[in-house]
Amino acid sequence: MSSTTEGACQEFTVLSHNIQVGIGSRRSRHLVLHGWRYLLPxxxxxxxxxxIGQALRDADIVGLNEVDAGSYRSQYVNQTAYLADKAGFPYWTQSRTRNWGEIAQHSNGLLSRWPILEVRRRALPGWLRGRGLLEASIDLAGHPLSVxxxxxxLSRHGRFRQFEELAEYLAGRxxxxxxxxxxxxxxxxxxxxxxxxxxxxxxxxxxxTFPSWAPRFSFDHILCSPDLEFVDWRRGAEPLSDHLSVMARLRWCHGDAHAPSGPGQSGKRASDVPQ
Structure with a gap:
């Protein structure tokens, strides 16, 4: 959770987790045996x-990958909204990346303890449509943060194209x-x-972070602009998905007298943010 120390920069905690639509693979054989769960409840x-909701409670801001926005396979549960409720996040938003109607609603999600003031969605290039970014402007009690x-x-060629566009979009921010x-x-x-x-x-x-039961690949990332610095950095211990989560404590590295002192009290609530 966020904290303030006299004379120090404000700190806050961010977490990233690919939740695998709630499937919960914990062994290599589950990737085969549980494959049907990507399409069926x-x-x-x-x-x-x-x-997963319990594991998110220590964070202030959470980014979620492979969440379902409410379809047959998720028993029509909007998983971003469900996790916001279970983890006690008052603000949330999401971006549907592949809309397969009743079958599946592939999405990215974001949870926040501070007000979400604006949401932007942007498609990224790729041979198969469905990759994109979700950007939220968050008010940390008067200090703006973009997440x-x-x-x-999955392919390196596709990632290079996406990274090139991301670099142009995020440069100098x-x-x-x-x-x-x-x-x-x-x-x-x-x-x-x-x-x-x-x-x-x-x-x-x-x-x-991947695979969660025997991690070999650092696929899950937290990146930040140069006016922020990492105070702590760790990964989740329990394999609740085929990926482990990663969590970092960040702080502004300048002595801004207007740095926030805790969660804000104004702005749109979770249910009011456009989906």
């Missing part, structure tokens, strides 16, 4: 979402955090391209 999903949630392509499953490692050439061209920075050292 199952009894364990709500129980697993409950556990981008994205989930990038301040008070910015990027959360998401980028499907590439911390030392990959495509991520290095983004960092070099945009000025964003990543936490060190890299943390492996």
């Amino acid at each position: 199952h009894q364990q999903s709500l129980g697993n979402l409950e556990r 981008v949630v994205t989930h990038l392509a 301040q008070s910015l955090v990027v959360l998401g499953d980028l499907n590439c490692g911390a030392r990959s050439p495509e991520l290095r391209l983004l960092l070099r061209a945009s000025g964003l920075q990543q936490a060190e050292p890299p943390l492996a």
